[in-house]
Amino acid sequence: MRARIDEDAKGRRQVSEACLEPCAIERGMRIIGGKWTGSILWHLKDGPVRFNDLSRMIGGASKKMITERLRQLEEQGLVRRQVMDTSPVSVQYSVTEFGQTALCFLDELRKWSEELPQELDRTT
Amino acid sequence: MRARIDEDAKGRRQVSEACLEPCAIERGMRIIGGKWTGSILWHLKDGPVRFNDLSRMIGGASKKMITERLRQLEEQGLVRRQVMDTSPVSVQYSVTEFGQTALCFLDELRKWSEELPQELDRTT
DNA sequence: CAGAATCCAACCGGATACTG
DNA sequence: CAGTATCCGGTTGGATTCTG
Numbered sequence: 278m279r280a281r282i283d284e285d286a287k288g289r290r291q292v293s294e295a296c297l298e299p300c301a302i303e304r305g306m307r308i309i310g311g312k313w314t315g316s317i318l319w320h321l322k323d324g325p326v327r328f329n330d331l332s333r334m335i336g337g338a339s340k341k342m343i344t345e346r347l348r349q350l351e352e353q354g355l356v357r358r359q360v361m362d363t364s365p366v367s368v369q370y371s372v373t374e375f376g377q378t379a380l381c382f383l384d385e386l387r388k389w390s391e392e393l394p395q396e397l398d399r400t401t
Numbered sequence: 402m403r404a405r406i407d408e409d410a411k412g413r414r415q416v417s418e419a420c421l422e423p424c425a426i427e428r429g430m431r432i433i434g435g436k437w438t439g440s441i442l443w444h445l446k447d448g449p450v451r452f453n454d455l456s457r458m459i460g461g462a463s464k465k466m467i468t469e470r471l472r473q474l475e476e477q478g479l480v481r482r483q484v485m486d487t488s489p490v491s492v493q494y495s496v497t498e499f500g501q502t503a504l505c506f507l508d509e510l511r512k513w514s515e516e517l518p519q520e521l522d523r524t525t
Numbered sequence: 526c527a528g529a530a531t532c533c534a535a536c537c538g539g540a541t542a543c544t545g
Numbered sequence: 546c547a548g549t550a551t552c553c554g555g556t557t558g559g560a561t562t563c564t565g
Contacts, residue, residue: 305514390429
């Protein structure tokens with residue numbers, strides 16, 4: 278399928294693929310493309326992780342960010358939050374079944390990213 | 402591989418996977434996760450597209466944004482810019498060979514996004 | 526056609542301090 | 546431990562106008 282830029286009988290250009298409601302790619306990106314969102318999901322992939330551990334795993338992110346993103350992921354049903362009744366209290370985060378479905382392309386992304394030339398690293 | 406939260410001989414918790422330099426996922430996201438970046442790349446995948454056509458395809462984005470992201474993608478070597486010597490001047494954008502390597506991931510993302518429940522659509 | 530320039534409000538996100 | 550609250554500077558990105 279080409280990008281569908283056609284010309285009509287009179288040679289006028291037409292773009293038939295206009296998507297005023299953002300296309301799938303964009304909608305998806307707004308869910309897992311936020312700052313730290315992908316990393317969080319990725320670090321939860323092997324099983325439940327506690328808040329502070331997660332926070333340590335993702336060195337660059339502040340607790341505020343981790344919390345904010347976790348809440349968002351929870352609301353969207355990608356992540357599950359479980360409070361363990363211990364003392365001091367412990368909270369575990371894990372990926373839901375729905376969240377799992379995102380992991381396959383995150384893995385694609387990871388593979389791609391690992392091949393990136395260093396000069397692209399804008400680690401501002 | 403589990404998330405590698407271990408306990409040492411004395412039972413102290415250790416997180417061995419700390420990544421102070423952001424992990425691959427995050428680095429990748431900062432390249433193709435920007436607003437409109439994915440969409441742009443995606444709409445170029447079937448061949449060269451002219452600036453205004455691209456702009457029309459991605460309804461929600463302003464020209465300013467399109468330009469900005471295209472410059473960025475060009476600088477990173479994902480997109481090629483070619484000025485056609487016509488009058489009025491016409492400019493074509495296309496995906497470079499390097500850019501192509503990102504498309505498989507974007508396709509995975511697209512497939513995932515198309516299955517998303519509508520209630521997640523925060524089309525703010 | 527393909528942008529560049531300017532303005533400006535809104536949001537983002539880091540730092541820091543505090544809490545049950 | 547697992548957050549919440551507040552402050553605040555920097556960036557983002559939309560709207561609009563102008564140009565070769």
